Amino acid sequence: QSVLAQPPSASETPGQRVTISCSGSSSNIGNNLVYWYQQLPGTAPKLLIYGNSQRPSGVPDRFSGSKSGTSASLAISGLRSEDEAEYYCAAWDDSLSGPVFGGGTKLTVL
């Protein structure tokens, strides 16, 4: 059971927009920054969003992050087949005194 809750799966057709949610509590998302990682099949996770909504160099602006209260969201617009991957949210947890991850959301591009 992950500390941060994500839907196990999401799907959408190419060109459309999809949103992936991440739900936590005041000990993690509510008081700390949120990060998102993309894991393509058979590869290591890659940083997608840092500091709630910042994109590292090289990440397309089709990817955006937001946070409200104890929840966060990752939005992907203009979906492409290469976006098919597992997406993980993460945040520092004050109770654990360490970082925690969501269980991951498998995105299927139909």
Next chain:
Amino acid sequence: QVQLQGSGPRLVRPSETLSLTCTVSGDSITNFYWSWIRQPPGKGLEWIGYFFYSGRTNYNPSLKSRVTISGDTSKNQFSLNLRSLTAADTAVYYCARYRSNAWFDPWGQGTLVSVSS
């Protein structure tokens, strides 16, 4: 460009100790914190711990009694030791540069470790 390369055994016996090493290129391990994260087959990510070359460490409470993370500045490497292994420790083990909060970037390619007799 920072790159991390993990290395170590792919098969370890139950009750034994796993030792993995991560070699860093393109950056000095004295500049940042460095971390290990694992992923059991078909499951999500679990943070194991992080360290700073000065000796400061922070471990996941669920693994703290069995984990040691340390570094060798002369080789620009850092290592993971996980003791008293069981089948539940079977996972892909990733090394990563740790900046703060839950900020891991970049990641190594991962090493699949199986615990089996």
